Amino acid sequence: MIKIKNLHASIEGKEILKGINLEIKAGEVHAIMGPNGSGKSTLSSVLAGREEFEVTEGSVEFDGKDLLDLAPEDRAREGLFLAFQYPIEIPGVSNINFLKTAINETRAYKGMEPVSAKEFLAMVKEKSALVELDAKLANRSVNEGFSGGEKKRNEIFQMAMLTPKLAILDETDSGLDIDALRIVANGVNKLKSPNNATIVITHYQRLLDYIIPDFVHVLYDGKIVKSGGKELALELEEKGYDWIKNELKIRN
Amino acid sequence: MTEDELKKELKDQEYKYGFTSNIESEVIPKGLNEDVVRLISSKKEEPLWLLDFRLKAFAHWKTMVEKRWAHVSYPEIDFQAISYYSSPKGKKEVSWDEVDPEMKATMDKLGISMDEQKALSGVAVDFVFDSVSVKTSFQEKLQELGIIFCSFSEAVKNHPDLVKKYMGTVVPPSDNFYAALNSAVFSDGSFCYIPKGVRCPMELSTYFRINEANTGQFERTLLIADEGSYVSYLEGCTAPSRDENQLHAAVVELISLDDAEIKYSTVQNWYPGDKNGKGGIYNFVTKRGICHNNSKISWTQVETGSAVTWKYPSCILKGDNAIGEFYSVAVTNNYQQADTGTKMIHLGKNTKSTIISKGISAGHSNNSYRGLVQIHKNATNARNFTQCDSLLMSDKCGAHTFPYIEVKNSTAKLEHEATTSKIGEDQIFYCNQRGISTEKAINLIVNGYCKDVLNKLPMEFAVEAQKLLEISLEGSVG
Ligand SMILES: Nc1ncnc2c1ncn2[C@@H]1O[C@H](COP(=O)(O)OP(=O)(O)OP(=O)(O)O)[C@@H](O)[C@H]1O
Ligand SMILES: [Mg+2]
DSSP states (O other), X not given: OEEEEEEEEEETTEEEEEEEEEEEOTTOEEEEEOOTTSSHHHHHHHHHTOTTSEEEEXXXXXXXXXXXXXXXXXXXXXXXEEEOSSOOOEEEEEHHHHXXXXXXXXXXXXXXXXXXXXXXXXXXXXXXXXXXXXXXHHHSEETTTOOHHHHHHHHHHHHHHHOOSEEEEESTTTTOOHHHHHHHHHHXXXXXXXXXXXXEEOSOHHHHHHSOOSEEEEEETTEEEEEEOTHHHHHHHHHOSHHHHHHHHHHO | OOHHHHHHHHHHHHHHTTSSOOOOOOOOOTTOOHHHHHHHHHHTTOOHHHHHHHHHHHHHHHTOOOOOOSSOOXXXXXXXXXXXXXXXXXXXXXXXXXXXXXXXXXXXXXXXXXXXXXXXXXXXXXXOOTHHHHHHHHHHHHHHTTOEEEEHHHHHXXXXXXXXXXXXXXXXXXXXXXXXXHHHHOOEEEEEEEOTTOBOSSOEEGGGGTTTOOOOXXXXXXXXXXXXXXXXXXXXXXXXXXXXXXXXXXXXXXXXXXXOEEEEEEEEOBOOOOTTSOSOOEEEEEEEEEEOTTOEEEEEEEXXXXXXXXXXXXXXXXXXXXXXXXXXXEEEOXXXXXXXXXXXXXXXXTOEEEEEEEEEEOTTOEEEEEEEEEEOXXXXXXXXXEEEEEEEOSSXXXXXXXXXXXXXXXXXXXXXXXXXXEOOHHHHHHHHHTTOOHHHHHHHHHHHHXXXXXXXXXXXXXXXXXXXXXXXXXXOOO
């Protein structure tokens, strides 16, 4: 699905990603953990095509295409989805109108007809039920005045509507209450298929109790310094990051 | 207080608030003199009282100088270079091949039919216009209800009493330089009268008269809603309008009698000049309405055209419980300049006004909001809400706000909100990440920003206005 090779990226001359290697196959769930400021969101932004970041080295192949060669909107249309750590508000633009535009732009890219109103509404109904999104939120302006948790839930609603091949969830669990966490995680699980893949960025093992990862990676100072199975998350929860840092020191 | 006292007071206030500036001496241009005014009137076979009106206005105009307090700059206008009378038949005919291809492309994007495109471009059309049949049944329906909707000249001929009674009562010829000029030399325009208690069943649109009156550069509109009546009036159209005349100075007067309501919507898309700011129309408009007891006037405007715009649709809330509203979107791009806003003059008790102004500046343009809210002594329990937002699309454009408030009654309640924001890269990226192109993203964000105003437009007009915003802002983020 995606092959990231020796990816280096910097902003304002400061290198943040220092050689990321990661391969994800269809059907897999990968968790990325790591201390604050280690570069997790930067990795998501670079993959999604945020222009402020300059890729200085490396390559990313997504579904057989050179991802770094694509405009951000084309990456999305090819099936890359990012659930933002801090979702953006767009005043005056209803969630519904926003999603309809997004879906139709993607369909046009693929040479498909715009979605019919009937089909679209049926989709909204089905997918909002999946994450138990209040119908009122679907009609309100995109994220405007949403609570922190509502914004996160809305990200997963959008994901459900857009059915991406690869979804990157950047700390979708932060700000969710216990019930919401379960609902959102269940939603993500229901969207899982052998044909798509998920990257879950999180600080907490708790989310991984619901969304069970095939692999867990530790990102530290712009590099993946440790990878393992789901038990690695438990180990991190128990020992913290010092353990990894010490291990790195010994190695060097 | 008599009407005359009121007018005088308003006028004095304007000086105070920078709506006018110092008086200098002015040389009267050769191209315009009393004989020209007389000639216009006789060509139009006008009654004596109207000639008199023109001559008085002209006499006054001669004593005035153009005021330059607005936040716009343009070269001095040579009034001598202007031809003040051209009969509709004398208009230069254009061939379709001569029409600017860019303008054709824009009209295509707006979904304007070929026939209409030709008519709008000034190409002589010798076939039956699509909307003619629509128009005929439309006129019949209006006649049944006693609604008068015709050109200003026709109204002078067929309804002189109404014209005489109301013309110049809201915008007196002496009001300002361009109102005086218009009053002296106005060519034609629209007239509308809604009888007592009649609810006009359709949107009245100048669009229906597009082939009929070549109203030209000094247009005049008079709209009277008699007691308890209602009318929604649409002015202009989204099609780009070119004109050989650079200066346009219109006067619009609305009279909303007791319990009446007027909704006046404008889409203005005059030629704004090229990307380097060359050419383009100067649009200096005086629009004002008076509200009697329990009546309402609502101005909605989407302004995207003209090189220089100077326009303040205003309400005089004379009667008790009168309501005035102003909803505006003003877009400036390239080197366009706009100074626009409103005046809400509260005279009656329990009068209410709402002002929502959304400015969008792109390119090297300058966009100013200028507003006056005035609460007079007797206007107990007056209310005003003003929201005035500016959106910047580039680093080179300017947004300015000049809100003036004057309160002479302590029971008044006024709220004022203002914001200035730059179109967010975060917002655009968020849209991109959902598969939406940058161009579409800007449209979404801008339409969202203008929603409160666009929602006030009649449905079809709103859809057209949205498209127009898109076209006006194409490639403007930077
Ligand atoms: N626009 C920017 N300008 C300068 N530095 C930046 C910018 N964006 C990110 N950084 C820096 O890059 C580093 C990595 O940030 P990033 O947001 O990727 O961390 P993270 O792993 O997602 O952290 P958290 O767990 O707190 O979300 C940080 O030191 C941050 O300050
Ligand atoms: Mg982060």
